[in-house]
Structure formats: C-alpha cells, structure tokens
Amino acid sequence: MSDESKIERHTIAVLVDNEAGVLARVIGLFSGRGYNIESLTVAEVDQAEHTSRITVVTVGTPMVIEQIKAQLDRLVPVHKVVDLTVETKAVEREMALIKVSGSGEKRVEALRLSDAFRARVIDTTHNSFVFEVTGAPDKIDAFIGLMRPLGLVDVSRTGVVAIARGPEAM
Amino acid sequence: MAAQELTGAEIVIKALVDQGVDTIFGYPGGAVLPIYDALFQQNKIRHILVRHEQGAVHAAEGYARSTGKPGVVLVTSGPGATNAVTGLTDALMDSIPLVCLTGQVATHLIGNDAFQECDTVGITRPCTKHNWLVNSAKELTRVMHEAFYVATNGRPGPVVIDIPKDVQFQKAEYVGPQNVVHKTYRPKVKGDVEAIKAAVDLIATAKKPIFYTGGGIINSGPLASQLLREFVKLTGFPITSTLMGLGAFPASDKQWLGMLGMHGTYEANNAMHDCDVMINIGARFDDRVTGRIDAFAPNSKKIHIDIDASSINKIIHVDVGIIGDAAHVLEDMIRIWKAKAVKIDKAALADWWKEIDGWRGRRSLDYKKSDEIIKPQYAVQRLHELTKDRDTYITTEVGQHQMWAAQHFHFEKPNHWMTSGGLGTMGYGLPAAVGVQIAHPDALVIDIAGEASVQMTMQEISTAVQFMLPIKIFILNNEYMGMVRQWQELLHGGRYSHSYSESLPDFVKLAEAYGAVGIRATKPGELDEKIRQMIDVKAPVIFDCVVDKFENCYPMIPSGAAHNEMILGDDAEGATVTEAGKMLV
Ligand SMILES: Cc1ncc(C[n+]2csc(CCOP(=O)(O)OP(=O)(O)O)c2C)c(N)n1
Numbered sequence: 209m210s211d212e213s214k215i216e217r218h219t220i221a222v223l224v225d226n227e228a229g230v231l232a233r234v235i236g237l238f239s240g241r242g243y244n245i246e247s248l249t250v251a252e253v254d255q256a257e258h259t260s261r262i263t264v265v266t267v268g269t270p271m272v273i274e275q276i277k278a279q280l281d282r283l284v285p286v287h288k289v290v291d292l293t294v295e296t297k298a299v300e301r302e303m304a305l306i307k308v309s310g311s312g313e314k315r316v317e318a319l320r321l322s323d324a325f326r327a328r329v330i331d332t333t334h335n336s337f338v339f340e341v342t343g344a345p346d347k348i349d350a351f352i353g354l355m356r357p358l359g360l361v362d363v364s365r366t367g368v369v370a371i372a373r374g375p376e377a378m
Numbered sequence: 379m380a381a382q383e384l385t386g387a388e389i390v391i392k393a394l395v396d397q398g399v400d401t402i403f404g405y406p407g408g409a410v411l412p413i414y415d416a417l418f419q420q421n422k423i424r425h426i427l428v429r430h431e432q433g434a435v436h437a438a439e440g441y442a443r444s445t446g447k448p449g450v451v452l453v454t455s456g457p458g459a460t461n462a463v464t465g466l467t468d469a470l471m472d473s474i475p476l477v478c479l480t481g482q483v484a485t486h487l488i489g490n491d492a493f494q495e496c497d498t499v500g501i502t503r504p505c506t507k508h509n510w511l512v513n514s515a516k517e518l519t520r521v522m523h524e525a526f527y528v529a530t531n532g533r534p535g536p537v538v539i540d541i542p543k544d545v546q547f548q549k550a551e552y553v554g555p556q557n558v559v560h561k562t563y564r565p566k567v568k569g570d571v572e573a574i575k576a577a578v579d580l581i582a583t584a585k586k587p588i589f590y591t592g593g594g595i596i597n598s599g600p601l602a603s604q605l606l607r608e609f610v611k612l613t614g615f616p617i618t619s620t621l622m623g624l625g626a627f628p629a630s631d632k633q634w635l636g637m638l639g640m641h642g643t644y645e646a647n648n649a650m651h652d653c654d655v656m657i658n659i660g661a662r663f664d665d666r667v668t669g670r671i672d673a674f675a676p677n678s679k680k681i682h683i684d685i686d687a688s689s690i691n692k693i694i695h696v697d698v699g700i701i702g703d704a705a706h707v708l709e710d711m712i713r714i715w716k717a718k719a720v721k722i723d724k725a726a727l728a729d730w731w732k733e734i735d736g737w738r739g740r741r742s743l744d745y746k747k748s749d750e751i752i753k754p755q756y757a758v759q760r761l762h763e764l765t766k767d768r769d770t771y772i773t774t775e776v777g778q779h780q781m782w783a784a785q786h787f788h789f790e791k792p793n794h795w796m797t798s799g800g801l802g803t804m805g806y807g808l809p810a811a812v813g814v815q816i817a818h819p820d821a822l823v824i825d826i827a828g829e830a831s832v833q834m835t836m837q838e839i840s841t842a843v844q845f846m847l848p849i850k851i852f853i854l855n856n857e858y859m860g861m862v863r864q865w866q867e868l869l870h871g872g873r874y875s876h877s878y879s880e881s882l883p884d885f886v887k888l889a890e891a892y893g894a895v896g897i898r899a900t901k902p903g904e905l906d907e908k909i910r911q912m913i914d915v916k917a918p919v920i921f922d923c924v925v926d927k928f929e930n931c932y933p934m935i936p937s938g939a940a941h942n943e944m945i946l947g948d949d950a951e952g953a954t955v956t957e958a959g960k961m962l963v
C-alpha cells in the first residue's frame with residue numbers, strides 16, 4: 209500500500225470533447241478544489257471527432273490524486289482520464305525556447321553547451337541566441353540552469369505532453 | 379418533404395413538452411421575451427410566475443424533490459441569471475435535478491457589456507453540473523434534450539442553458555429526444571458484482587453493524603427506499619440517516635435510530651462511533667455528519683455505495699467502494715445475500731442492540747416542558763401529531779427550527795421532506811413549499827420556518843396567493859437568528875453580535891396584506907386548536923408561533939469533536955468548544 213501522506217507527482221491525460229469552456233471547466237476544478245497544477249497543455253488531437261487532449265501534471269497525496277482523477281472523470285465533456293504515472297511508464301516531453309544574450313567567452317560556452325543538449329539555434333544576432341530544446345522537463349530545467357550564468361534573458365516552455373509506452377491507445 | 383422549421387423559442391417549448399414537462403417556474407425579461415411569447419401561444423405548459431428568480435429555483439427544487447422529476451426554471455439574462463445562482467448552488471450541493479433556461483443578449487452583442495449581459499456560463503460553471511451557451515437554433519434541440527439527460531442521470535444536479543435572444547428567433551429543424559444521444563456522459567448504475575460480494579462477506583462478519591444512508595436513496599427513487607427497507611429487515615441491523623435521507627426508512631420502525639450528525643440522536647452517533655461495519659448508502663461523509671475526521675468510527679470497516687465515484691474515498695477512506703445507483707446495488711446485494719444464505723452473528727447483534735438501547739434510554743431529544751411558553755420542539759411535535767395522518771410534505775428554512783423539524787417530525791415516506799442540506803440556504807423553504815404544492819395540489823404542505831430565514835424570500839407568499847396554493851408557513855418565531863445565537867453562546871462568550879431579529883413585521887398583518895391568512899399562537903394551551911385552524915384554511919397561511927427565545931438545539935456534537943463527545947440538553951450548562959473547533963463552521 210502506498211504511504212497516504214506522501215506527496216506524489218502524477219501526469220494525467222484527459223481526453224475531452226473540444227467544446228467551448230471545456231478548458232475553463234478543468235482549470236476551474238483545480239482552482240475551486242485547491243489542487244495544484246504544475247503544468248497543463250491542451251490541443252485538439254482529432255479534428256473529425258472534435259476531441260482535445262489535456263495533459264496535466266499535478267502533485268498531491270495518493271488520496272488527492274485519486275480525487276483529482278474522479279473529479280475530472282465526472283465532468284460531462286470528458287471522454288477518458290488516464291493516469292500515465294500509474295498505468296504505464298509514460299514518455300514525457302516538453303519543448304522550450306530559450307533566449308541567451310551576451311558575447312565573447314560566454315557566447316561560445318552557451319553554444320557549446322547547447323550542442324550537448326541537442327538544442328537547436330533558431331534565431332541568432334551578434335549578441336544573442338534563441339535555442340529550441342526538447343526533452344523531459346528535468347533536462348530542460350538543467351539546460352536553463354546552465355544558461356543562467358551565461359546571459360539567460362527569456363524562457364518560454366510548452367508544458368509537458370505525455371503518452372504511454374507500448375502499442376495501446378489511451 | 380423537409381421537416382418543418384420552428385423558431386428557437388418554439389423549439390424550447392416543444393422540447394420541454396417532449397421531455398414530459400408540464401410546469402415551469404420563471405420570471406420574464408427582455409432577453410427571454412420570445413420564449414414568453416411562445417409560452418403565451420400554447421397550453422401544454424403551465425408557467426408559475428414567482429417574485430424573485432431565487433424563488434423560482436427553490437420552487438423547482440421543491441417540485442423536483444417531491445416528485446422525482448426534474449424541475450424547470452426560466453429566467454432572463456443578467457440579473458435574472460445572477461439571482462438564480464443561489465438556487466443553482468443549492469441544487470448542486472443537494473443533487474437536485476434542474477434545468478434552468480436563461481436568456482442571453484444576442485450573439486453579436488456578447489462580450490460588449492450590453493444591457494443586462496453577464497457571463498452566465500462563466501458565473502454558473504462552478505454551480506451547475508454542466509452548462510451550455512447555445513450559439514444557434516440548430517444546436518438548440520440537441521442541447522435541450524442533452525440537458526435533461528445530464529440533469530437526471532448519474533448523480534442528479536442543476537444544468538443551465540443560456541440562450542441568446544437572436545437564437546430564440548432563428549429557425550431550425552426540431553429533433554425529438556429519442557434521436558439525441560449524449561457523446562460522452564455515461565454514468566454507471568450497476569455496481570461491480572465482485573465488490574458487492576465483498577461487501578456482503580464483510581457485512582456477514584459484523585458484530586456491531588450500522589446502516590448510514592443519505593439523499594442518494596431518495597434520488598434513486600421509491601424503489602431504492604423499498605429495497606433499503608427490505609435489506610434492513612433482512613439483516614435486523616440498526617439504521618440511521620443524514621438530514622437529506624430522512625423518510626427513506628420509516629421513523630416509526632424500531633430499527634430506526636433517528637438522524638445522525640451534529641444534531642443527531644445520542645444513539646445514532648454513538649452507534650456510528652462504536653460500529654464495526656458501516657454500510658453507507660448514498661451519503662457522502664459530510665462534515666456535519668462525521669465530526670472530527672480522525673475520530674470517526676475508529677474501529678470500523680466501511681462500505682460505501684455511491685453513484686458518484688468522486689464521493690468514494692474523498693473524505694473517509696473506505697474498505698469497499700461500490701460505484702452505482704442505490705436501487706441497482708441494493709437489488710444485487712439482496713440477491714447475493716439470499717443466495718449465500720448469510721448467517722449473521724445473532725448473539726453479537728443482540729448485545730449490540732442492548733448497547734444501543736442503553737443510549738436510547740438517555741432520551742437525547744427530550745427538553746424541559748413548559749405550560750407558560752411554547753417550546754419550539756413541542757410546537758413541532760404537535761404539528762407532527764396533528765398532521766401525520768394526512769398526506770403532509772414538510773419544507774424548512776435554515777437554523778434551529780430546521781434541526782427541530784428533522785428531530786421531532788418523523789418521516790415515514792421518501793420525497794416528503796425538503797430541506798437545504800449542503801448549502802444551508804435561508805429562504806429555501808417558502809418557495810420550495812410553493813413548488814411542492816404545485817406538484818401536489820391536494821397535499822398539506824408546511825414550511826417549518828424561522829422568523830429570520832422566512833424574510834429572505836417572503837415575497838413568494840404573493841406567488842402562493844396568486845396561484846391559490848394553500849401552503850402553510852409555520853414560523854417558530856424566537857426573535858433571534860437562533861442558530862447563530864446558539865453558536866455565539868457556545869463559542870463567543872454570549873456576545874450576541876447582530877443576531878437579534880430586530881424590527882420584525884407583524885406576521886399576521888403581513889399575511890393579511892398579501893391576501894393570505896395570518897394566525898398567531900403564544901401559549902401552549904392554544905397551540906393545537908390554532909394548528910387545526912391552520913390546516914382547515916384553504917388558503918396560504920402564515921402561522922406566527924411565538925416560542926421560547928432562548929431554547930437551544932440539542933443534542934449537539936460541537937465542531938471539532940467526535941461522535942461520542944456529544945453535548946446533551948440536560949447537561950449543556952457551561953459546554954465549550956475547543957480552539958481548533960472554533961475554526962470550523
Ligand atoms: C442565506 C444565508 N445567510 C446566512 C446564513 C447563516 N445562518 C444560519 S442559521 C441562521 C439564523 C436563522 O435564523 P432563523 O431563520 O430565525 O432560524 P432559527 O435558528 O432562529 O430557528 C443564519 C443567519 C445562512 N444559513 N443562509
């Protein structure tokens with residue numbers, strides 16, 4: 209049995225009808241009941257069916273995580289709720305655009321490190337880069353950490369998207 | 379030939395008729411005029427004009443709760459919609475099926491801060507089960523039918539359909555309800571058989587069992603009450619219920635322990651505390667019921683049957699959770715119980731009943747009688763005594779009188795008790811009585827009221843007069859917001875900050891001013907005769923029952939205490955509340 213007081217981090221995928229207000233419903237549920245949102249992403253995934261997939265990363269005790277799933281599941285436009293942290297080992301990815309400005313040694317160092325992280329340069333001026341980096345959230349955290357002393361000025365992150373490993377759909 | 383096209387307003391009316399609606403409660407305004415015009419030109423649906431939109435929603439709740447059918451409300455945009463919000467929240471908390479139609483400004487004006495525009499779907503999102511803004515008449519039929527489906531299936535609740543004025547004029551094809559299937563919403567009604575078997579096995583081992591039932595039984599319908607009665611008889615176990623569940627099991631039965639919770643009986647709460655197997659059917663471990671969570675029935679295994687999966691393990695961890703409708707699950711449970719030929723531990727059960735009888739002997743609902751002054755409990759007892767042989771429906775406001783009604787008016791049947799449990803809305807009872815009387819024209823409908831609460835929606839007496847609804851507003855007038863005064867006495871050193879009902883109207887004259895009948899009783903000796911007089915009047919009555927101003931409602935589990943730490947009426951002197959308890963509501 210899991211420790212009831214331990215705080216866990218879960219990635220939950222929610223398949224919803226892409227109707228007006230559905231995102232407000234999901235967000236309102238979290239704020240109204242005092243649950244945490246660490247990251248939330250949403251986009252239509254099936255145009256013909258008008259379904260969107262919301263990926264939400266949340267933290268809480270096992271009882272709270274169960275509550276969050278049950279509460280999501282009872283929203284009327286929700287097709288399905290899957291806890292990717294429990295059901296399978298899921299793959300998680302996030303993309304970030306990271307702007308670093310500076311010159312000389314620091315600029316060279318930033319470029320060298322970006323290579324190690326397989327970050328791409330998607331914009332450049334004489335004294336700045338915009339890197340695009342994709343990976344698990346902690347990889348992005350690490351990259352941002354390394355850029356900080358090298359002239360980090362701006363960060364934009366997509367939030368986590370996740371999918372289960374193996375052949376099955378959610 | 380193409381099907382005939384109807385205007386949005388006509389679609390609304392046709393869909394209501396096809397959904398079996400014969401009565402709606404509403405209030406007109408600019409943004410719903412086309413629907414009102416369509417109403418004018420038909421005679422299948424009766425419209426009850428209220429005096430405030432909150433009243434419309436509570437009336438629809440009373441209608442719904444007393445019939446098992448969804449209640450329907452029609453209000454205008456802006457202030458019409460915002461006035462409905464309290465009622466919608468009330469219905470959400472108590473799982474009452476309602477369909478509320480709101481007018482909205484025309485689609486091209488939405489977002490412009492137009493006259494009487496408000497973000498109705500935004501405002502009502504957290505206080506409805508679901509809501510829709512209808513963008514075109516083409517969507518309207520589907521939304522109308524889906525709304526009834528969502529409101530009444532699974533855990534029932536209120537829904538809002540926001541209809542812009544231009545959509546009410548637009549023409550579109552009408553589709554019947556049989557052709558509308560909801561895309562996503564499929565609540566589970568049958569319980570998992572393995573879980574039900576596990577529950578039966580657990581129940582079979584019980585030495586100190588208890589049934590703890592709630593509003594879910596009422597919502598499930600009369601069959602659930604019938605099956606509950608059968609199962610309780612089969613087992614011989616004691617049964618208690620929440621405020622919302624009263625009437626599901628007959629109060630005159632010897633297995634009935636009375637209501638549990640903050641103002642529940644000593645025997646119900648002690649039995650809950652000491653039980654070893656708890657069978658929760660359709661109740662939600664509300665804080666009024668559990669008291670201190672970490673001291674809640676500490677030595678028990680718990681079974682929880684609920685149609686709403688999110689109710690299970692929300693507050694109290696249970697050993698067996700069964701998601702399903704109460705009637706379906708009870709039916710399976712009884713079948714499995716019989717098939718397994720379960721043998722219960724009769725000796726243990728006899729000992730358990732002996733223990734319970736000890737608690738019963740404490741007579742926790744007793745109070746000091748008086749010949750001089752009407753005790754509120756006595757008034758409720760007399761009211762019960764003099765009306766129990768009739769088809770009587772009780773609604774209440776919120777406060778001490780509500781608890782005294784729950785304690786001293788004994789319910790034998792489901793759907794005869796309408797009260798605001800979850801939200802605790804003062805002003806619920808009078809309009810709810812209007813709705814009940816509309817549904818049951820020949821019944822005796824009584825709102826057991828407080829003088830403070832009743833003033834919140836008093837204007838609905840005018841509705842009762844207009845529609846000749848002989849509702850009885852029985853005010854336990856203690857000249858105080860009694861429940862507030864009681865808490866101030868208990869928690870705040872008797873500093874009665876703003877809880878005195880100052881400048882009260884003369885309720886008898888007020889009744890007369892409205893064209894109703896006013897009756898006042900001030901002495902215990904005249905009470906019976908006056909109550910009889912009230913019953914005999916075939917018109918709305920306001921009964922001003924002048925009662926003891928300082929009576930408190932006992933027994934009571936003070937906030938932050940456990941079930942076995944009740945304050946009883948005869949030793950309430952000097953009772954206090956812990957510091958942690960003061961933080962709680
Ligand atoms: C709309 C609303 N406002 C405030 C409260 C808080 N409240 C609960 S009981 C109560 C006093 C009710 O007084 P009364 O109707 O006279 O009933 P009594 O307790 O005296 O029987 C108040 C103010 C409430 N429940 N509802």
Ligand SMILES: [Mg+2]
Nearest residue numbers: 828829858860
């Ligand atoms: Mg009062």
